[in-house]
Amino acid sequence: MDEPTYPTKSRFPLLLPIIIVAMSGILFYRNGEKWLRNILVYLSQAAWARQIISNWSIAWLVASRFVAGEDRQAAVDVGQALNENGMMLTLDYLGESCTSEAEASTARDEIMRILEDINRHQLKANVSIKPSQLGLKIDPALAQENIGAIVQKAKQYGNFIRIDMEDHPTTDATLAIYRHLRHNIGLDNVGVVIQSYLYRSEKDVEKLIEEGASMRLCKGAYAEPAEVAFPKKIDVDGNYLNLSRMTLSRNALANGVYPAFATHDPRMIDEIKIYTKTNNIPSDKFEFQMLYGIRRDLQESLVKEGYRVRIYVPYGTAWYPYFVRRLAERPANLWFFISNFFRA
Ligand SMILES: Cc1cc2nc3c(=O)[nH]c(=O)nc-3n(C[C@H](O)[C@H](O)[C@H](O)COP(=O)(O)OP(=O)(O)OC[C@H]3O[C@@H](n4cnc5c(N)ncnc54)[C@H](O)[C@@H]3O)c2cc1C
Missing domain, CATH: 3.20.20.220 (TIM Barrel)
Incomplete structure (x- = not known):
């Protein structure tokens, strides 16, 4: 199935807290999946995280796997x-x-x-x-x-x-x-x-x-x-x-x-x-x-x-809370998110 094209977002530099949370979550992944889920559920509701992530082009790239588009x-x-x-x-x-x-x-x-x-x-x-x-x-x-x-x-x-x-x-x-x-x-x-x-x-x-x-x-x-x-x-x-x-x-x-x-x-x-x-x-x-x-x-x-x-x-x-809830359901998807970040 052809993927639709998506609008591009501007990149945002203040990503450090998100990456730290995500990376530490992955370090704890084997024993701490529940812990990671809770963090992601929290992030899905946090206005500061929404502000940062919604304006980040790579977040949209990953989110667009779960969201048809903006219109x-x-x-x-x-x-x-x-x-x-x-x-x-x-x-x-x-x-x-x-x-x-x-x-x-x-x-x-x-x-x-x-x-x-x-x-x-x-x-x-x-x-x-x-x-x-x-x-x-x-x-x-x-x-x-x-x-x-x-x-x-x-x-x-x-x-x-x-x-x-x-x-x-x-x-x-x-x-x-x-x-x-x-x-x-x-x-x-x-x-x-x-x-x-x-x-x-x-x-x-x-x-x-x-x-x-x-x-x-x-x-x-x-x-x-x-x-x-x-x-x-x-x-x-x-x-x-x-x-x-x-x-x-x-x-x-x-x-x-x-x-x-x-x-x-x-x-x-x-x-x-x-x-x-x-x-x-x-x-x-x-x-x-x-x-x-x-x-x-x-x-x-x-x-x-x-x-x-x-x-x-x-x-x-x-799309931000919806997207982060999908990550919370399956924290393994974070790998995809982070690997895109380092590739970009
Ligand atoms: C069409 C639809 C409508 C929904 N509507 C509502 C609603 O109105 N209210 C509400 O509270 N919830 C709603 N949900 C969300 C639902 O409650 C679950 O949170 C969600 O579907 C995860 O549960 P699961 O049964 O799919 O799998 P889980 O029990 O979470 O996981 C079982 C298996 O499913 C696969 N899987 C599950 N999630 C993913 C993922 N994100 N990526 C890759 N594989 C995955 C994996 O193989 C996993 O091992 C809806 C879900 C769907 C599909």
Whole structure:
């Protein structure tokens, strides 16, 4: 697949702290992966680090492996290439917690425009949105109004909106907005996300199955305390498989549940493949989802095997936190980052 071209950034000299953090992280890598992850999660939220790294050309070079580009045209180009390779996509206009009503409206308007572009270019694409980007942390009613307008607009185009799930203090409000739109307003083109690291998710899935929801299942990307989330990966993985089987149960499918398995974990994917084959579940009753730029080999092989695959494609200028979270998920990617630095 051809890579789109990306805008160039100016180089920034004050990199020493980042390199020191990254290098020391790598020195500790064997025993200290968790430590390194925590540093990266911290850096993803730190304004000073964003300021330095966002203006650094090499950071953009590495980030562009995970981000389609800075504008809608770049997103459309990537979308067309993915469609040609047999993959669907979900577009994400990058941006997280907004701090004003005006910022939330700007994000809403951009998302409306991407819906128009998807329609104009007849892309096999839907859109993922983040409630905090649309005002959730300012006022849940504001987020509900903005998300409602987006879902209505998508409905006019016969398209679908996935409401991403963020950190646990927003889970109830996010599910409430979803339920309001789905059940009070009667919009059927909206779905939610469940995170297998949360203890509460099994109960949430039970209820969403009764309601016949479209659910994306992921492990969860935020640093959550042990009071609300499984601290051990083995439990997160076990719960992922448990929840995936629940969403594929006869009762769930009969109720209209459409599960989307968002993971790059070959073990989760293999187990789901075995479960669906053993239970004669047709491959059009669910889909696999992966992030743009991660495990392209796996994405392609699933398509070849006849599975539905949807790629989550982020675009926009606010790529920094998204990019650093991807490094946190797999600190080995830091090698790529640092080797590019020394090569440039
Ligand atoms: C389409 C999609 C949508 C998502 N939406 C949300 C959401 O709304 N809310 C939320 O909290 N989280 C979301 N996530 C993130 C998700 O919760 C995980 O943080 C992320 O997917 C890592 O978990 P994993 O299951 O892919 O693999 P992990 O359990 O982290 O790792 C298992 C294996 O997967 C592979 N792998 C994983 N990450 C990488 C990587 N970066 N580079 C290379 N290989 C890798 C490796 O082989 C690794 O050994 C989403 C993920 C996807 C794919």
